[in-house]
Amino acid sequence: MTYTPEQVMKISKGDAEIASFITMLLAHIEKLEARVNELERQLGSNSNNSSKPPSSDGLRKPKSLRQSGGKKGAPQGHNGHTFTMVDQPDEVIRHGVESCSHCSASLLEVAPESHIRRQVVDLPLPRLVVTEHQSETKRCPCCGTKQQASFPSGVAAPVQYGEGWKAWTAYLSVYHGLSLERIAQLFADMTGHRPSEATLLSQIDGTFSQLEPLEKVIRQKLEESELLHADETGLRIENGLQWLHTVTNAEWTYYDVHEKRGKEAFHATGLLPGYTGILVHDCWASYFSGDYRFEHALCGAHLLRECQGIIDYDGHQWATDLQALLREAWKQTKQARVDGIPVAPAMIADLELRYDEILARGTEEWTPPPEPEAPKKRGRKAKSKAANLAKRFLLHKPAVLRFLHDARVPFDNSQAERDIRMVKVKQKVSGAFRTTQGADQFARIRGFISTLRKQNRKVLDSLVLAARGDFFF
Template sequence: MFELPSLRLEVTEHQTEMKHCPFCAQESQGAFPAEVSQPVQYGARMKGLLVYLNHGQLLPYDRTTALIEDLIGQPVSQGTLLTATQACAAQLVESETVMKQALRQAPVVHVDETGLYENGRRIWLHSASTQDMTFYFPHEKRGHAAMQAAEVLPAFQGIAVHDHWEAYQQFEQCEHAFCNAHHLRELQRAIDQDQAAWAEEMTTLFLDIKEQVDHAKAVGQTALSPDEITHFQTQYRGIVDQALQPSLMTPPATKPPTRGRQKQSKTKNLLDRFDRYQTETLRFMTDFRVPFDNNLAERDLRMIKVKQKISGTFRSPEGTRAFCRIRGFISTIKKQRTERFEKRIAFERVKFAI
């Protein structure tokens, strides 16, 4: 039978002595431990648990403090949790700097962004991640200026995996790879709404290439053969060139404007992207370090959206930044678990940052 020990607080009283020298009249006092700074305070493990429940398990402030009181009978104020969060975030500044430096030197980085609400106004959360690291950066803007301020992509020279948003394309010192999960969804829309026959062919081709790449990885290969790559590239080019013929163009879904340039359909925009960005679209085929999709970044952002659904809007820029830094640290620790340290609980690491 596996059972938890009785949960209770341990209270330790620290005392020091003061001595008066009868010869030199100097008074000397013993030193308290470095972590003891207040007449009454919580220890690092207690504060680490509070921060972990709030930022790791995404419990709101009131539910976090209520849980502690229910489990151990000790009322804890939300102000204590706020203070612990601020202290933890301050201690993790250096860790975040080291992480950004490591991301800039990584061969492949996944990037994405999503909307958040801070004190009722919309802001944007940007992420940069690998299999070992997660970095979050909130900013009032979505585009190039925010990506510059995050300080990852401007100095990055590897391969950036992302959706096809043009703001990412402005970083020309690195290579790019597009998320083909996005492409599959757009192709399905083109099939369902525009009856685009070429979209069905492209979908089949993508899935065939992915199957071939997955099989090659499974048997220990590091690349497809030149003949296989040429074969798939020829098929890709043939589908695009055939679809670009004027007689096969999909008309826009809306009525043409009476003046000005006619708006292209979404299906035509997708086709133009495939025509212009063949290398970025098929990079997962030519470089096995690149995955088929950008699901890693989307999974990292998903938990931030869960946090907002549970707790509502963030209250201040400082609170948003603290949550992103701590949550990124916890996500990174979980990604870096090895078999040897699989039983290490995340909050045990968080407490060292308090």
């Protein structure tokens, strides 16, 4: 029953009705407070206190991790990149001493005692290099048949672009995220020649086709790996939402585009169903399908951020305690790995016991109080974010703490997140993919370039060799 201000003033039936009215107000206030809290949570959720990616933060200024007043310059232990002299410079310019600055005597005929060296490293202005292929024609003196020498493979048109154009186009479009228009303008500024966007698309498609056998090698190497990272992110393709999936490790990167995010996409990609190693991932439910045989390791960074969300908006002590425990566990693990020893069994037992105790104490915080009798609603009652997060900690304890037991397992899923982050930059710079074919091309070429970078290979040289069919891992 709802009371108006006028009705409140006319209450005269004793304490019972007043008590009922106050109870109704308290219940209504509680509902409003819960709603306000939920709206504040939605507005305040970002990459620091939830599972939302940094790309969703918009123009929010990130909190700097640097402390003011510290020593300027690179941190201690940072490897510098100072120029060093080369033994064989491309050009040597000698500067002679013609006369004495003290007495003005001529020194032209005096032999130098030594040379003081200084080198200038510069980048030459690019220019077009045209290679002409000439095919001889001869006539046989015996039968009179006209013969012509064969052109090299790939030289098929009177005038065409070489492998270098293909390599630069793929590199600028896929790795640096430039749009076709900006790539064409860059070529025009550098060389005075502006290729059409159709030409650039054709070059990207050619690189995509030539990398197919190399992508198979990447997939095979990942399947044989003991530990993998997996993640996915949304892509705007043909005015709709699709998903870019990545399976990766420290040496190899594979991307695949699919219209679904979960199990259907995993099976279409084909890497995860037969994998039997350790997979590091977030807690997306599709990874826990009973069809898969890999072991799970959950991203600790995700869990820390979600604990922070519970701390910020619910004030639960269990989230604070568990966040501190995870950080302590990782600190102990890092120190053990630096020392080249496993984490002590007693330390592991203590951390796991405290893990269980924190969750046991937290039950009272995330379990809502019993509601007064009200008409029952159909369907399953929704759980709070705190209850859902606690359930994950309870169900997946071995996956959460796997880094304590296995030195191969990292604390977080940063490897996959780093490999997938620049895809969002590409989308911001160039806009949505206009076709699924364009997204597939991007995924294969990006995976190849990412693999080259991890293995410290020269990207442009490798793309040229791949275009010629001469590149091998």
